[in-house]
Amino acid sequence: MSEQTKKLKKNKRNAVLYKEMTMDMKRPKILIIALLINLFLAPIGICFFIGIVIAAMNGSCSYRVLAWYLISMVYVEATMLLFITPAITAGSVSLEKERQTLDVLLTTRMTPWEIIKGKYGSDFILLSFMVVSTFPLLAIVFIYGGISFIQLLYLGLVLIVFIGFISCFGIFFSALTKNTILSVILTYLTLMIYFAFTFMLPIILLWIIAGINSALYYDNDLFYWVTTQDFINGDFLIYLGTFNPIYMIFDAIGSTIGYDIEDVSVKGMTSVAELLPHMTEKNIILKLWTPISMIEMVLISLGMLRLSAVFLNPVKGKDRTVKKRVKKTNTPVKGENKANTQAVNIDNGVQ
Amino acid sequence: MIEIKHLYKRYGRFLALNDFNLKVNEGELFGFVGSNGAGKTTTMRICVGLLKADGGEVLIDGEKMLRNHRKLAEKVGYVPDYFGVYKSLTASEYLHFFASAYGIYGSDADRLTDELLDLVNLSHKKDTDVNGLSRGMKQRLCLARGMVHNPDILFLDEPASGLDPKARFELKEILKNLSAMGKTIIISSHILPELAEMCTSVGIIDKGHLVLQGSIEEIHRAAAMSSPLNLVVNEEQIDDVFAILQSNPFVQKVTARGNILQIVFTGSKDDEGRMLASLIRANILVSSFYREEGSLESLFMQIVGNNTKEAAKRR
Numbered sequence: 001m002s003e004q005t006k007k008l009k010k011n012k013r014n015a016v017l018y019k020e021m022t023m024d025m026k027r028p029k030i031l032i033i034a035l036l037i038n039l040f041l042a043p044i045g046i047c048f049f050i051g052i053v054i055a056a057m058n059g060s061c062s063y064r065v066l067a068w069y070l071i072s073m074v075y076v077e078a079t080m081l082l083f084i085t086p087a088i089t090a091g092s093v094s095l096e097k098e099r100q101t102l103d104v105l106l107t108t109r110m111t112p113w114e115i116i117k118g119k120y121g122s123d124f125i126l127l128s129f130m131v132v133s134t135f136p137l138l139a140i141v142f143i144y145g146g147i148s149f150i151q152l153l154y155l156g157l158v159l160i161v162f163i164g165f166i167s168c169f170g171i172f173f174s175a176l177t178k179n180t181i182l183s184v185i186l187t188y189l190t191l192m193i194y195f196a197f198t199f200m201l202p203i204i205l206l207w208i209i210a211g212i213n214s215a216l217y218y219d220n221d222l223f224y225w226v227t228t229q230d231f232i233n234g235d236f237l238i239y240l241g242t243f244n245p246i247y248m249i250f251d252a253i254g255s256t257i258g259y260d261i262e263d264v265s266v267k268g269m270t271s272v273a274e275l276l277p278h279m280t281e282k283n284i285i286l287k288l289w290t291p292i293s294m295i296e297m298v299l300i301s302l303g304m305l306r307l308s309a310v311f312l313n314p315v316k317g318k319d320r321t322v323k324k325r326v327k328k329t330n331t332p333v334k335g336e337n338k339a340n341t342q343a344v345n346i347d348n349g350v351q
Numbered sequence: 352m353i354e355i356k357h358l359y360k361r362y363g364r365f366l367a368l369n370d371f372n373l374k375v376n377e378g379e380l381f382g383f384v385g386s387n388g389a390g391k392t393t394t395m396r397i398c399v400g401l402l403k404a405d406g407g408e409v410l411i412d413g414e415k416m417l418r419n420h421r422k423l424a425e426k427v428g429y430v431p432d433y434f435g436v437y438k439s440l441t442a443s444e445y446l447h448f449f450a451s452a453y454g455i456y457g458s459d460a461d462r463l464t465d466e467l468l469d470l471v472n473l474s475h476k477k478d479t480d481v482n483g484l485s486r487g488m489k490q491r492l493c494l495a496r497g498m499v500h501n502p503d504i505l506f507l508d509e510p511a512s513g514l515d516p517k518a519r520f521e522l523k524e525i526l527k528n529l530s531a532m533g534k535t536i537i538i539s540s541h542i543l544p545e546l547a548e549m550c551t552s553v554g555i556i557d558k559g560h561l562v563l564q565g566s567i568e569e570i571h572r573a574a575a576m577s578s579p580l581n582l583v584v585n586e587e588q589i590d591d592v593f594a595i596l597q598s599n600p601f602v603q604k605v606t607a608r609g610n611i612l613q614i615v616f617t618g619s620k621d622d623e624g625r626m627l628a629s630l631i632r633a634n635i636l637v638s639s640f641y642r643e644e645g646s647l648e649s650l651f652m653q654i655v656g657n658n659t660k661e662a663a664k665r666r
Contacts, residue, residue: 015449022440022444023437027439101437104431314401
């Protein structure tokens with residue numbers, strides 16, 4: 001072997017990411033999933049398109065119709081990604097364990113963190129490709145206008161953060177368990193609990209405070225929701241909702257397109273301020289709900305990925321002092337005899 | 352150089368390694384023999400940083416494996432007892448992947464891949480999917496993978512397991528070549544004769560404890576000594592012979608078949624001579640005194656068997 005290879009260079013690229021991408025490109029999986037998503041979304045697009053054409057011919061088409069088309073497409077796509085993402089990511093590391101290739105990888109110069117980054121990166125690129133592949137369908141709205149290209153990109157970015165966040169759950173359980181099926185089940189289950197919990201928690205807490213206020217000030221109306229500024233202020237609890245991806249998508253769409261139904265106009269989470277007596281539409285957190293939510297999700301994702309790397313490390317934990325451990329382990333377990341044989345360096349026969 | 356000191360490892364209630372000590376010098380082709388569950392794989396996994404020991408330490412060139420795992424990973428290559436291959440990659444892509452895991456890319460990786468495939472006689476399978484390779488070829492490819500970063504030390508866990516005789520022969524030749532290149536190779540197997548053909552030294556592990564270690568010549572000598580001594584005497588003097596043999600501390604067991612006595616003797620050649628001299632001094636008519644040709648298998652079975660009996664006695 002050439003001497004050149006002996007002087008090892010520092011890793012310039014992530015080998016796992018490169019390998020995963022090579023393998024993904026060889027398999028039809030990536031194209032089949034993209035095709036299925038688009039086949040599912042396309043009929044919705046076609047229906048809207050035909051409806052708009054007919055309405056335009058009758059001279060009564062409103063650009064709001066297309067806005068609702070985009071809203072429904074984003075929600076349908078987000079729901080599909082919510083189900084597809086765990087299926088793709090939850091087997092990422094556990095499949096390496098099942099194939100028995102992880103051990104070999106761990107003996108290389110790559111750290112568990114690099115392996116996790118490679119695995120996450122490849123899944124993230126694959127799923128981002130799915131999102132980007134649906135852009136032409138979303139871009140139908142440009143026929144009539146009413147939404148800018150930047151706004152569409154912004155929604156795309158929100159969806160990408162959304163898949164990035166969900167992917168972490170898959171990677172985490174994949175690193176934690178040895179079995180892909182178990183990993184998939186745990187990922188779906190945890191996501192379900194997380195979504196429901198972070199969605200309901202602010203509502204329930206605000207309801208409880210409203211209940212207390214009602215009991216204190218409105219004896220006859222225990223469940224009165226809207227309180228006045230004189231009452232106990234629990235409005236800040238709504239911020240807990242920033243951890244929920246559903247609120248994030250709701251706000252992202254509301255702040256870009258807006259949910260207009262006849263005379264009612266809902267502009268994302270800022271419109272919630274109307275229900276909260278201590279808050280106004282000028283509240284900076286409500287205004288920046290989606291960016292804050294995205295930052296939180298990126299941070300949670302990083303934390304989960306870091307934790308996954310810890311689980312993947314076969315020699316995690318501190319190197320304890322040898323003597324201490326030897327003493328402890330040396331004590332035989334009940335019913336087990338410590339071997340008292342000694343290794344023999346043979347020069348005059350077997351012991 | 353590899354030095355293993357007082358290694359302990361427990362899986363639940365099962366003590367896999369029990370005060371395991373081993374020293375392998377640079378350039379040795381060391382055979383690591385033991386029956387299934389003796390602790391070979393556990394030792395190897397600890398040595399390559401895939402498992403944490405409960406006690407003890409592994410030193411590679413004087414540095415602790417656990418503390419300098421990343422650094423020492425470049426000195427150590429590991430081929431486990433399973434293939435661990437990506438079926439949708441070609442042999443060349445597979446080696447390229449592991450080369451990039453060590454920071455070797457581009458033309459360097461191309462050249463390295465070609466060299467390694469040539470080393471393991473797989474150049475003609477360069478563009479074949481790993482899935483399409485035979486068991487022996489996969490094993491050779493795994494060996495090439497273990498060599499991708501040109502390590503000084505190679506750990507091979509039962510590499511010949513499940514291979515046909517031709518594949519075994521090819522593997523042996525490759526290992527001999529690697530040894531000639533100055534690599535330190537630790538190879539495990541549960542078949543002692545198989546390792547004796549290619550190793551320079553051998554260690555026998557039983558119940559997580561190293562019970563025998565020596566050069567291959569010493570092992571062969573020990574094997575020769577492991578078979579019983581045959582003593583042919585006058586039939587009328589049998590009782591006297593028994594009395595003399597009973598007083599010898601190296602005599603473990605004596606069985607008589609007519610005037611031929613089979614003696615399980617654990618002493619050295621000199622002890623044998625002293626025993627014969629004591630028989631002659633007692634006027635025993637010895638017409639023949641010889642040791643049957645011993646085999647490595649009988650040696651292994653004797654060592655492992657003795658340990659099992661001792662353990663049973665203690666219980």
